[in-house]
Amino acid sequence: MFLIHFARAWALAVAKAETLEEMKTAAATVHALVHHEMQLHIDTCAGEGVSQAELEATPEAAENLAYTRYVLEAGYSGDFLDLMAALAPCVLGYGEIGARLAAEAGEMPYRGWIDTYAGKEYQDVCRSVGRLIDRALERRLGPGWAALPRWRQLCRRIEVATRLEVGFWGMNLRGP
Amino acid sequence: MFLIHFARAWALAVAKAETLEEMKTAAATVHALVHHEMQLHIDTCAGEGVSQAELEATPEAAENLAYTRYVLEAGYSGDFLDLMAALAPCVLGYGEIGARLAAEAGEMPYRGWIDTYAGKEYQDVCRSVGRLIDRALERRLGPGWAALPRWRQLCRRIEVATRLEVGFWGMNLRGP
Amino acid sequence: MFLIHFARAWALAVAKAETLEEMKTAAATVHALVHHEMQLHIDTCAGEGVSQAELEATPEAAENLAYTRYVLEAGYSGDFLDLMAALAPCVLGYGEIGARLAAEAGEMPYRGWIDTYAGKEYQDVCRSVGRLIDRALERRLGPGWAALPRWRQLCRRIEVATRLEVGFWGMNLRGP
Amino acid sequence: MFLIHFARAWALAVAKAETLEEMKTAAATVHALVHHEMQLHIDTCAGEGVSQAELEATPEAAENLAYTRYVLEAGYSGDFLDLMAALAPCVLGYGEIGARLAAEAGEMPYRGWIDTYAGKEYQDVCRSVGRLIDRALERRLGPGWAALPRWRQLCRRIEVATRLEVGFWGMNLRGP
Numbered sequence: 001m002f003l004i005h006f007a008r009a010w011a012l013a014v015a016k017a018e019t020l021e022e023m024k025t026a027a028a029t030v031h032a033l034v035h036h037e038m039q040l041h042i043d044t045c046a047g048e049g050v051s052q053a054e055l056e057a058t059p060e061a062a063e064n065l066a067y068t069r070y071v072l073e074a075g076y077s078g079d080f081l082d083l084m085a086a087l088a089p090c091v092l093g094y095g096e097i098g099a100r101l102a103a104e105a106g107e108m109p110y111r112g113w114i115d116t117y118a119g120k121e122y123q124d125v126c127r128s129v130g131r132l133i134d135r136a137l138e139r140r141l142g143p144g145w146a147a148l149p150r151w152r153q154l155c156r157r158i159e160v161a162t163r164l165e166v167g168f169w170g171m172n173l174r175g176p
Numbered sequence: 177m178f179l180i181h182f183a184r185a186w187a188l189a190v191a192k193a194e195t196l197e198e199m200k201t202a203a204a205t206v207h208a209l210v211h212h213e214m215q216l217h218i219d220t221c222a223g224e225g226v227s228q229a230e231l232e233a234t235p236e237a238a239e240n241l242a243y244t245r246y247v248l249e250a251g252y253s254g255d256f257l258d259l260m261a262a263l264a265p266c267v268l269g270y271g272e273i274g275a276r277l278a279a280e281a282g283e284m285p286y287r288g289w290i291d292t293y294a295g296k297e298y299q300d301v302c303r304s305v306g307r308l309i310d311r312a313l314e315r316r317l318g319p320g321w322a323a324l325p326r327w328r329q330l331c332r333r334i335e336v337a338t339r340l341e342v343g344f345w346g347m348n349l350r351g352p
Numbered sequence: 353m354f355l356i357h358f359a360r361a362w363a364l365a366v367a368k369a370e371t372l373e374e375m376k377t378a379a380a381t382v383h384a385l386v387h388h389e390m391q392l393h394i395d396t397c398a399g400e401g402v403s404q405a406e407l408e409a410t411p412e413a414a415e416n417l418a419y420t421r422y423v424l425e426a427g428y429s430g431d432f433l434d435l436m437a438a439l440a441p442c443v444l445g446y447g448e449i450g451a452r453l454a455a456e457a458g459e460m461p462y463r464g465w466i467d468t469y470a471g472k473e474y475q476d477v478c479r480s481v482g483r484l485i486d487r488a489l490e491r492r493l494g495p496g497w498a499a500l501p502r503w504r505q506l507c508r509r510i511e512v513a514t515r516l517e518v519g520f521w522g523m524n525l526r527g528p
Numbered sequence: 529m530f531l532i533h534f535a536r537a538w539a540l541a542v543a544k545a546e547t548l549e550e551m552k553t554a555a556a557t558v559h560a561l562v563h564h565e566m567q568l569h570i571d572t573c574a575g576e577g578v579s580q581a582e583l584e585a586t587p588e589a590a591e592n593l594a595y596t597r598y599v600l601e602a603g604y605s606g607d608f609l610d611l612m613a614a615l616a617p618c619v620l621g622y623g624e625i626g627a628r629l630a631a632e633a634g635e636m637p638y639r640g641w642i643d644t645y646a647g648k649e650y651q652d653v654c655r656s657v658g659r660l661i662d663r664a665l666e667r668r669l670g671p672g673w674a675a676l677p678r679w680r681q682l683c684r685r686i687e688v689a690t691r692l693e694v695g696f697w698g699m700n701l702r703g704p
Contacts, residue, residue, distance in 0.1 A: 014539030014558060016429055027562040030542060034555040062343055066242030073245040076252035077368055079431040140502045150492045167238055190363030190382060192605055203386040206366060210379040253544055255607040316678045326668045414695055418594030425597040428604035519590055
């Protein structure tokens, strides 16, 4: 469910991109999400006996609604930078957490998950998204972007999105 | 805080209206919210020693984010009907609750609040918004709109928005 | 017809505003456009025997479509500043042209029109919109905004909108 | 230039899709446009000595602005159906014109162009987009969609988009 709205947000980034390079990176992300990650998810659920129709009909939890709609609304109301700020905690967060757990956790049941997000492939995705954001900032705000009020506003977006991302993880710890 | 995003959603309804009548009703609501209700709110807070700058800088609670962003995203992603479906539980909900409490509650500390929403003025607002929605449905979907799949989709929007509205009320019962 | 889309764009500005002050100014403009200017227009047409229904059903000319959709799309795809940049040539353009014609033109048939836009009331609107844009720029980009790439991008928006505004005026000089 | 905004509109369709099937079809179109068609265009221009930077800096003609912004604004202001109605004349129009010219035109200089759009591959794209639209209509409006006012509104969108598409073709017949 979450992946659907995450893919919608990256698709909105294609519509809001200002250069061909921004457009290509965002479009490649949509393609990977829709044609690979979502299919993987659908297949996993099918393996557990949950059909695609059931998946599409599942009501979304409040934490899921809060996070995904915040990201999409940031994208619709703001520009490409606002959308990137709202998306960053998710993309980069998994990478940071994966890298840290890989260093700290020993052998344990979720080792496969940790290795995926700590692995070279996902860490490369993080670096490429990081570069996309850095260039997008410099292209619009110049080399001194970190001193501008716009950057402080984007940091507030990142904070709110991180807070909602934390709530999203917490959802699995509370009962339904 | 909530009123700001509520007014933004009604402003989006002006941009998404398809007739002059829809436009006028939505614009009148924006005007009432921005120039009267919000000012009342600002004045009340000022009376308690909370300045407009402090009010604007208050971080939003998760329930507030979930509800307001759901409404705005419904409006951006969908059309005028989706926006009305997401807004209806708030506008009409206060009216229903006010009318019911007015009949059931005796003298009690919140009697003023109850009388406001049960009173003729607010009940007229509800009837006028209800009429706006009925006409908007008939204008787009014809007289048989209640039998179409589109209407069932709009009902799901109303359900989700109601669920988030309930969460919003619950926010004041939990601690910060 | 044009006024409808112009009012929709100002309504979108309410939804995209970041401060109460921006919100109030944009909302007041929507109110003036929808409840006064558009009504004046409808009454004038009614005086000539053209009903509101006929007015709503008139197909839009290509120049009208180009200009109004450019402004609205700039607003949806960009942020508050992009929307202001796309709206500025219309609001401020009438003021500049009015002021210049008032100084240059003598007695002539369109003197009433000239006096409206050269008059104190409309010139005050221009100054208030100019102030809104100046503050919005400074609030987001800091005092050095005129040196940033973002400002050059906004200038390109202003140029395109001015070009389309010129096309819009030219429409009345060509046949239907 | 045109392809960029066309790809942005299909990306917006991903964000506005309501089923995984709609999402996948729109995402595949974005992928084909951004990673194949646009690259082909960039390579062709590079072969003529026009760099990607020059291409990105070319000012858009008024007809191009009118058509692309109409499509994008229809998508932002309306829902998935409005976006499909605005996109249909372009996708299906090339197919219809190609098929008709293939039957009528003999050997002539643009035979390669005609064969591309009359060929099985492009005709299959048209059929798949047609099916997407038919299913999207039925999913939202039920089997009787052709009798609803909503369908007449969508037909008006198709008419306006076709008119602007004609203007876009005419652009190449007038001087710059």
